[in-house]
Amino acid sequence: NAGVTQTPKFQVLKTGQSMTLQCAQDMNHNSMYWYRQDPGMGLRLIYYSASEGTTDKGEVPNGYNVSRLNKREFSLRLESAAPSQTSVYFCASSEAFYEQYFGPGTRLTVT
Amino acid sequence: GENVEQHPSTLSVQEGDSAVIKCTYSDSASNYFPWYKQELGKRPQLIIDIRSNVGEKKDQRIAVTLNKTAKHFSLHITETQPEDSAVYFCAASKSAGNKLTFGGGTRVLVKP
Numbered sequence: 021n022a023g024v025t026q027t028p029k030f031q032v033l034k035t036g037q038s039m040t041l042q043c044a045q046d047m048n049h050n051s052m053y054w055y056r057q058d059p060g061m062g063l064r065l066i067y068y069s070a071s072e073g074t075t076d077k078g079e080v081p082n083g084y085n086v087s088r089l090n091k092r093e094f095s096l097r098l099e100s101a102a103p104s105q106t107s108v109y110f111c112a113s114s115e116a117f118y119e120q121y122f123g124p125g126t127r128l129t130v131t
Numbered sequence: 132g133e134n135v136e137q138h139p140s141t142l143s144v145q146e147g148d149s150a151v152i153k154c155t156y157s158d159s160a161s162n163y164f165p166w167y168k169q170e171l172g173k174r175p176q177l178i179i180d181i182r183s184n185v186g187e188k189k190d191q192r193i194a195v196t197l198n199k200t201a202k203h204f205s206l207h208i209t210e211t212q213p214e215d216s217a218v219y220f221c222a223a224s225k226s227a228g229n230k231l232t233f234g235g236g237t238r239v240l241v242k243p
Contacts, residue, residue: 062137062233062234062235068230110174119165123174124174
C-alpha cells in the first residue's frame with residue numbers, strides 16, 4: 021500500500037516550458053487535491069476533484085490545468101511555466117470529512 | 132471564502148515545557164479542523180483533528196480545543212520533546228469535498 025505517490029520528485033523548467041505533474045493514490049479515495057507550498061508559507065489549494073469526473077478551482081488556479089484521469093490519478097499541468105510557479109507541489113487524497121493524505125511532493129524550479 | 136489565521140509564526144520552548152498554537156477562522160459554516168505536522172523536507176501529516184460537535188479532543192501529549200462562538204481553535208502540546216520540532220499547520224473545512232484552507236504555519240523549536 022503506497023498511499024499517495026507523485027512524479028517527478030524534482031524538476032527544473034525554463035520560462036515558457038510546459039510539464040505535467042502526476043499523482044496517484046491506492047486508497048480508493050474519492051477526493052483528490054493539488055496544493056502549492058511556497059517558502060515560509062502555508063499550503064494553498066490550486067485545484068481539487070471531489071469525485072471522479074469532477075474538478076473545481078481552488079484558491080490559486082491561474083496558470084494551471086488539471087485532469088482527473090480515473091479514480092486513482094489526478095494530474096496537474098503547467099502550460100507555460102513562469103518563475104512565480106517555483107514552489108513545492110503536494111498532491112493529497114481523502115474521503116469527505118476525513119484525513120487528507122499527502123504525497124511526498126514535487127520541488128519545481130522555473131528559471 | 133474561508134480565511135484562517137495562525138499565531139505565532141515561530142515558537143521556541145524548552146524541552147518539557149508546553150506549546151500553544153492558536154488559529155482563528157472566518158466562516159462560521161466551517162465544521163472540520165485538522166492539525167498537520169510537517170518536518171523539514173517531508174510531507175504534512177495529520178496529528179489530530181476536531182469536528183464542530185466537540186469542544187476538546189486529546190491524544191496523549193496533544194490536545195485541541197475549539198470555540199465555535201469565537202471562531203478559534205488551539206493546539207496544545209505538553210511535555211515537549213526535541214522530536215516535536217517541526218512546522219505545524221491548522222486548517223478549516225466546511226464542504227463535502229473536504230476542501231481545506233490552511234493557516235500560515237508555526238515553526239516550533241524545542242530546545243534540549
